[in-house]
Amino acid sequence: MLRVGEVFAGYRVIRKLGSGGMGSVYLVKHPRLPRYDALKVLNQGPSADREFRARFLREAELAGRLSHPNVVAIHDRGIFEGALWIAMQYVEGCDAADLAGSGPGALPVERALHVIAEAARGLDAAHAAGLLHRDVKPANILVSPKPGAPDRVLVTDFGIARATAESTALTADGEVLATVAYAAPEQISGEPLDHRADVYALGGTLYHLLTGSKPFPRPTPAAIMFAHLTDPPPRPSLIVPGLPAQLDGVIARAMAKNPAERYPSCGALAAAAGAALRGQEQPAEPVPPPRRRLGIVIATAVLVVVLALAAGIGIWATGSRDDSPAVAAGTSTTAAPTTTGIRDFSAQWGQVGYIVSAFPDLLPHTTLGTGYRGLRCTRSQVNATVMPSAVSPDFDAMNCTGDGNPLSSLTLACNSSHLPFPAQALPDVTKTGEQQWTRSSGSGRAFWGDGQDADGRATGVLQISFDHPAQSFCLLTAFSRNGSGQTLYERWWPGAPV
Structure with a gap:
């Protein structure tokens, strides 16, 4: 010193x-x-x-x-x-973290969006020059107030910037060159990076400025990284009442797990946020369909196992999916019938389009749309390495966020081979009910109970398995942080269009 x-x-x-x-x-x-x-x-x-x-x-x-x-x-x-x-x-003033440090609503929305828009200009200029920042966060955005004029905003700490042609997230020793609270999934997984990693981090920064909270507040770095890899993007309107719901969609796109689904530039993110605040519709931009990226899937699989063990958390508890080794007895291994005639959503959802096809009334038909009661969904970057052996090795998953009344989130884990997906035991959940269900769409088994999430908060859990071949290759797990498993079964499940 x-x-x-x-x-x-x-x-x-x-x-x-x-x-x-x-x-x-x-x-x-x-x-x-x-x-x-x-x-x-x-x-x-x-x-x-x-x-x-x-x-x-x-x-x-x-x-x-x-x-x-x-x-x-x-x-x-x-x-x-x-x-x-x-x-x-030297810039006289403070950083954006200081401005948002006193909690939700501390920073007026208009001022927060001005800070993001100005920072976006600096980041886009760096990207045009062939440089990535790789550690975008509120503390690296300096704000110099000007009386009677908009804040002067500058991005700092390009000390770990790197030429885009050679940029990766890790050093040779495996050090993550980023602040994990805002790091893109591909940074955590050690994938090659481009400017969209900065777009993701700027989206997380916008969330922090709007809410006064980091995107995925978790007790350990391992749990934070796990959330970036698997949890749906956070929704600022759930933290700050009165925020336009359109800003949820802006954050969801900016922090999409797949870089191809994010905004094409930081400036595009800032423009979308400004339009959302004004209640304006953004012109539709072509979004490439999600592609299977083998490298990140394999890297994520290994990392998920390590994080789950290191953080001491159950995978179900983060709202992503269940990870118990127990498997229902008598699981069939015969191939399921083909799904000829079912509407194909692969143009929008890519590899997980078949999941939307199996639940078209529940899930959004487009990556930026909403489903039943406002569900917003993303494809989960997961792999069967962490699943029981009875689960097909080519399973996929979708994570969705609900309106909190009472559904907070749900996960659909499905076998792309259409082999039946076995029900999974939830050893950390206190079982409060189990029942065979039958409705016009088919039948199956419901299990519900209560436990705690990775932050120690009480969480209700409802797991639904299906008998009908059109859906038996999927397992639905719903979570509520505002109610019990019984509440989910009584208030959400009866009207769920499955």
Whole structure:
């Protein structure tokens, strides 16, 4: 830690501005010019690593080429007494995390969207120059208030920026170069990155500014990463009453698990958020259908197992799906009949279109649409590595968020081979009821009970299995954070169109 008045690399320290996981930032006086700079000095640990030093210096040089009114300028960088340092433009004000720090509604919506729009301009300029930020978050967006004028907004800390042609999320030792609270699924899974990872993080940042809460508040980093990989995007209107419901759709698209389903640029995200606030419809943009990305599926499968064990959480508890090793006895292994004549939704939903075809009255027909009682759904990046052996190895899953009255979320896990999907035991759920059900659409078994989610909150659980071949290859699990499993069975299930 530097002391006030100390000279470091020629810069005289005026005061400390703050500190983070990798180092500290100081207000300093330039040794020759009549100006003040912000000097970031990295901790000894990273500074001592030869590979990290080389990467830091090279990437600081790349970021130093940026010149944009919404990007903090980098003036110089180097090594002094064994410590890496970088001198940047000093911006008087605070960061966006400070603005939103006092809770839901602390930051007026109009001001939050202005901050996002200005940051988007800086990020898009970086992307046009061939650079990714890779650590977009409220703390890396500086806000300088101007009396009688809109805030001046600048994106900072491009110290881990990297040329897009060679960008991946992990170092050779497996370090995630991002803040996990806002990291895109492909960053966590170690996939190659492009500008859409920054779009995802900016969407998470917008959610934080609107609600005062991080996108997936969880007790451990492992649980947070697991949520990014599997949970549906969060809905700001559930946290802040009065927010336009259209903003839920903006966050859902910005934070889509599949990069191909996100906005094509940060500016497009900001424009959609502004239109949502004004109640305007955005012109439809072509969204490529989801594609099976083998690399991320395999990487996610391995990581999900590790996270579930490390975080000590049941997969069902996060609202994604059940992961118990118990399997119902007498499971059939014969192939199911073909589904000729069923409406095909693969043009919109890609590989999981067959799930929508099996439940067309329940699920949204388009990736940006809504289903029964406002259900919004995303394809889950999961893999059978974490499922019992009786489940087909090519199963898929969809995660959906409900209106909270009483359904909070549901998961449909389905075998693409159309083999019957066995009911799964829920060992961490206290069973309160079980019943065979029959209705005009078919029959099956219902199981409901109560447990706790990964945050320790009481959660009602309802699991539905199906006998009819048109749906028997799927297992539906519903969750309620506002009611019990009995409430789900009595209030949601009777009207559910399945």
